[in-house]
Amino acid sequence: MKVSAEELAAYADGQLEPRRQAEIARSVAADPALAAEVRSHRALKAKLSSHFAPILSPSTPEAKPARPGDRVRKPATPKDARPHRKPGNRPLWPWILIAAVAGFLVALLFFPRGEAEPPPVGGTYLEAPVAQALDEQLVATQPAEATTRILISFRNADGEYCRVFSGAQEGIACRDSQGWRLIYPGEGGVSGGASDLLTRAQEMASSPAFDAAEEQDALDSDWR
Amino acid sequence: MQEMRKIWMAGQGAGQKSVQPGEIERALASLPDEQRDAVLLVMVEDHSYPEAADIVGCSIATLATRLVRGRNALLERLGDAL
Numbered sequence: 001m002k003v004s005a006e007e008l009a010a011y012a013d014g015q016l017e018p019r020r021q022a023e024i025a026r027s028v029a030a031d032p033a034l035a036a037e038v039r040s041h042r043a044l045k046a047k048l049s050s051h052f053a054p055i056l057s058p059s060t061p062e063a064k065p066a067r068p069g070d071r072v073r074k075p076a077t078p079k080d081a082r083p084h085r086k087p088g089n090r091p092l093w094p095w096i097l098i099a100a101v102a103g104f105l106v107a108l109l110f111f112p113r114g115e116a117e118p119p120p121v122g123g124t125y126l127e128a129p130v131a132q133a134l135d136e137q138l139v140a141t142q143p144a145e146a147t148t149r150i151l152i153s154f155r156n157a158d159g160e161y162c163r164v165f166s167g168a169q170e171g172i173a174c175r176d177s178q179g180w181r182l183i184y185p186g187e188g189g190v191s192g193g194a195s196d197l198l199t200r201a202q203e204m205a206s207s208p209a210f211d212a213a214e215e216q217d218a219l220d221s222d223w224r
Numbered sequence: 225m226q227e228m229r230k231i232w233m234a235g236q237g238a239g240q241k242s243v244q245p246g247e248i249e250r251a252l253a254s255l256p257d258e259q260r261d262a263v264l265l266v267m268v269e270d271h272s273y274p275e276a277a278d279i280v281g282c283s284i285a286t287l288a289t290r291l292v293r294g295r296n297a298l299l300e301r302l303g304d305a306l
Binding site for chain 1: 270272303
């Protein structure tokens with residue numbers, strides 16, 4: 001069965017009508033090359049979603065002072081509650097993208113990568129609801145209205161699972177036998193925003209950030 | 225710490241690398257406006273194809289074509305890092 005590039009991408013997004021979705025699912029199951037393409041499409045979507053999650057998260061900007069490296073955030077609303085935009089109206093995202101690029105440039109200015117300080121060792125243990133979010137949420141499937149949003153997951157040099165999170169509290173936590181240990185920022189400290197957190201995470205990580213499948217495997221193993 | 229960064233950058237495998245801060249923004253900025261519209265509406269704002277087509281004022285087929293071209297360009301730039 002012939003599957004066009006558009007159909008394969010729509011299949012990866014779950015946008016086809018059920019019968020066609022099922023037909024293509026059979027083709028994908030029988031063709032490793034198609035399956036690889038679907039994985040690539042889904043990995044890209046997961047990466048973009050997680051990357052812009054801090055910008056689209058429902059945090060309240062007035063609750064925290066602006067910091068170098070902060071990106072401009074807009075309140076996220078459930079998709080079906082968003083005001084309908086008429087055809088021809090420009091979407092909001094160009095402003096989001098501009099803000100993200102500006103935030104990145106500011107982050108580069110204030111947090112040059114070569115001079116970043118190492119993350120502090122140790123840390124306190126997080127409690128619910130943040131710990132629960134770290135236990136249960138996946139980047140690709142977490143609800144838009146989630147109070148705590150997971151940005152990326154990775155393993156540190158000790159082999160522990162670690163996750164970068166944002167929301168009312170934001171930081172990097174790693175899982176050990178006692179629970180989610182806050183690694184950065186230190187207790188009472190304040191991070192420099194998403195760019196700062198990602199830079200710290202890169203310094204801590206022993207491998208690339210997890211894709212959706214790796215994250216699911218980690219969750220299935222209870223992050224141990 | 226420098227060693228850790230090297231490990232991240234190397235991605236522990238031939239041809240692999242991680243997405244660096246700003247790389248996604250640069251990749252998106254390189255897309256034509258119409259493709260970037262489609263990618264961000266569907267893949268970031270999580271609109272359905274009909275919703276995204278309605279917002280940009282094109283057919284669903286056109287939206288799908290723009291989306292595929294945009295994501296293929298992004299995969300070409302970011303693919304090894306995903």
